[in-house]
Amino acid sequence: MTVERLEELQKKTLLTTFEIRELFAEIDRAWRAVTDQSTEQRYTYGTRVPRFDLIPIEALTSLANRYEAGEQQYAGKAWNALSKNQEAPADVEFVTRRLTNVIAHVYHALGVLHGVIPDDGDDDAGAIMWGGSLLAVHRARRKECTGSTHPTKTGSKN
Numbered sequence: 001m002t003v004e005r006l007e008e009l010q011k012k013t014l015l016t017t018f019e020i021r022e023l024f025a026e027i028d029r030a031w032r033a034v035t036d037q038s039t040e041q042r043y044t045y046g047t048r049v050p051r052f053d054l055i056p057i058e059a060l061t062s063l064a065n066r067y068e069a070g071e072q073q074y075a076g077k078a079w080n081a082l083s084k085n086q087e088a089p090a091d092v093e094f095v096t097r098r099l100t101n102v103i104a105h106v107y108h109a110l111g112v113l114h115g116v117i118p119d120d121g122d123d124d125a126g127a128i129m130w131g132g133s134l135l136a137v138h139r140a141r142r143k144e145c146t147g148s149t150h151p152t153k154t155g156s157k158n
Helices: 005-012 018-035 058-075 092-112 124-146
Strands: none
Touching: 018 058, 058 124, 092 124
16 A cells, blocks of 8 residues: 555544445555565564454444544544544543443443344444444553553553
8 A cells, every 4th residue: 555545544633434345455455465475574574463354344334334434523623544633542530441442332232132122223333333432542552652552650641
């Protein structure tokens, strides 16, 4: 994938399902090109290429739909990779509130799965994955800043 293609995608606020499939097809082609090389050549640069091709397209679509719904519902205030509020994942209270919502979605999904409550059409899987992605970004950025994924001993929220 070229830098120009990535910049083009970053300028968009929403991706269509077709564009998502196209993007992951490009990632898959790039991955196959890398894996066709010897193991020694793949690790020459000291980084491992994650196996994005192992993620089912249905899961990616569900997650992308959740991000899109947030963008539509909250306009410019939603948190996503293109939003202006990139400080949100560093805010422990923000992350905590969102993870509380994830827990509610887990219980709702269990109720629907076992037929205890009717399916209201809300994509619980997308909401759960969204919360997981927020937590992953929170932990990765904390580690970049502090070298640790845990709060400092002084009680810092960042």
